Amino acid sequence: MVSFKLKDIATREERLAQGHKMCPGCGIALTVRQIMASFEEPVVIANATGCLEICTGTFPQSSWKVPWIHSAFPNAASTIAGLESMYRAKVRRGEIPKERKIKFLAFGGDGGTYDIGFQALSGAAERGHNIVYVCLDNEGYMNTGGQRSSATPTGARTTTSEVGKVLQGKQQLRKDLTRIMAAHHIPYTAQAAPSKWLDLMKKAYRAFEIEGPAFINVLCNCPTGWHADPARGLEFVQRAVDSCFWPLYEVESGVVRITYKPRKKIPVVEWFKDQGRFKHLLRPENEELLESIQVEVDRIWNQLLKDAGEEI
């Protein structure tokens, strides 16, 4: 049985080197460290264009100690699918011994996953490649100064969903990508957060262990794009979890399991506090909007409870 004790995990080799250029307090960087430490097998990585890619692979510096490729923005899923196919072909021909197990991992941000890379991800999932795709969701195009994505929460201010005299941040609902990926009926889908590192690492471990495509959606704090204190990033992420805006759950072989249930569900406004992008939502004139967001969060959470066979 594999150990999830930190004293054991800490003996593993660090596969993302220091000196990367991610912002101080970056939730993506610490999530990637947690993911990479959750398993020990050799791994090959494809990375979509984005913060992680730019900050870990700008010539002549590499922060990676494992084979890594960046091709373009929308195609991390199809690039890793190609690598995994080459591995299969080489094992079949005896050019790589079949005992030589290699894991295939793709990283994309919410832009590269929910939006521009969604088709490639859906295709790779449907084809059944033995890959793990991790979406590092910081709820916007943060690498380019914070534009909206389909993962940006309703009401959030971004540079393309502005707050002004007429509009109060993003008008639309966010896309529920985790459920969409689960609807592909792939073997494993999960939603996680780095504030619950053990839950996240267990999910990552399971994703790599399982044969076939696995998808993990991780909410990553972004001090820069969220306009929030870098030191408290994990606290903010945990508020998203505790308000059930970002429930932690997994779907394995069609069975939905909530892996963490907040003892006391906090109002969604608590998750919005202390983040510059939500500041306007706390004004009295936006009370109605805030209420409608709460209704939507509750509706989705209740649906999840129902799907997981739990009491509402």
Added chain:
Amino acid sequence: MKKEKLKKWQELPIGGLILDMGNSSETQTGDWNPNRLVWNEDTCTHCLLCWINCPDASIKVEDSKVIGIDNYHCKVCGICVEVCPTKPKSLEIISEEVA
């Protein structure tokens, strides 16, 4: 930070590849912030929560025990201070003047 010599086009690996993996660790990121993280060995329980939650792998660990801070890389984001469960905290940010 040592200034590296820029290579001529003829000296570059084929396809723009980087062959020296993990070489970013040679560069300093600890100078991004004028403040400095310090660790108190006396109060530390070696729970390693700082280590698993550090975005920059800057908590030095040996034999599963914290042995210090990698100030050459630590960006002083303060996450470790937040997650540190000891009272008083075993990690502290001090301003450079004090240091």
Added chain:
Amino acid sequence: MGDDAIAEAMRQINPHVVAAYPITPSTQVVEAFARFVADGLVDTEFVATESEHSAMSACVGAAAGGGRVMTVTGSQGLAYMFEVLGVASGLRLPLVMAIANRALNSPLNIHGDHSDTMAMRDMGWIHLYSENCQEAYDNTIQAFRIAENPNVRTPVLVAIDGFQTSHMVETLIVEPDKLVKKFIGEHIPSYPMLDIDNPVLYGAADRPDYYMEHKRSQLVGIINAPEVITQIGKEYGDLTGRYYGLVEEYRMEDTEYAIVVMSATAGSVKGAIDQLREEGIAAGLLKIRAFRPFPADEVAKSLSRTKSVAVLDRCGTGGAQGGPLFLEVRTALYEEKSPPQVINYIYGLGGKDLPLKHIKDVYLRLREIARTGERGKLVDFLNLRE
């Protein structure tokens, strides 16, 4: 058919990975190959992607993994791949792509012209154009040797004319499997990503301090390509009796009036030449096989002896001074002491046919230009209702 000829070559080559998305008129290559996979005639990992963008992306991933990789597409599919085409050449991945040339929207048109590959002519790929099914087969086999040559290591596309060649029923000489296997040899990867004990990073970002140096370094492969294409064309000829170079000359030894063209139309031009020669007109053809890298020296040498030249472009000008082939040919002749007059015709867009009469008319005009010295219209259309 041309599609089957390419598929047959693919069966013999037996790539590690084929990632493709079907598009008319190259669908039959994908279908034929899928049958080979289903019958166990190849042990290729066949990835039927959800788009051409993903097909090329999977090819890039697979090739970086370190093995033989191929795809097939054309037209909108090629346009959809566009951003990844530059990744393939930028990373110097030796993959091969077969193209059944087809018009680009709009209007939608499934028939042949060269607008698709001409739109990607400067993406750093080697372009080989095929006149018929036999050349499609021969070029596909040679393409792997060219792409994988250590001095080249650059992706290669093999183009055939949509329908005119892709769906043309012709006699095809298929070489024995053993001969093909021996000719292409073992794939020797360079920095394979699947060699996990020696990790490398593919696709780094560049600041302005390195981008230009990297772009210059990428050129090395394509600059080395002409020598390699020529040498492999000869080696293939020694084995099969069918020799290939960068260009093919047809009755050019004493030509006064020459047409320059690529792909299937070269066959029609040869027919016209034979008829005109009987009428005493010294017509000739310069067929371009390798459009990228462009064989400027060979073109200049071949055409410098002529009096007038018509370049036939199966692609619009898009506001340029002429079609893409015309621009290349005319530039190639600039250094000549007394270059021939060069005119340009746009022909065959969206599958428009080109009856022999029109080709003969071009030669008659070339003769007239040579006789009078009056060039007339620089760029014109062939077989256009007006």
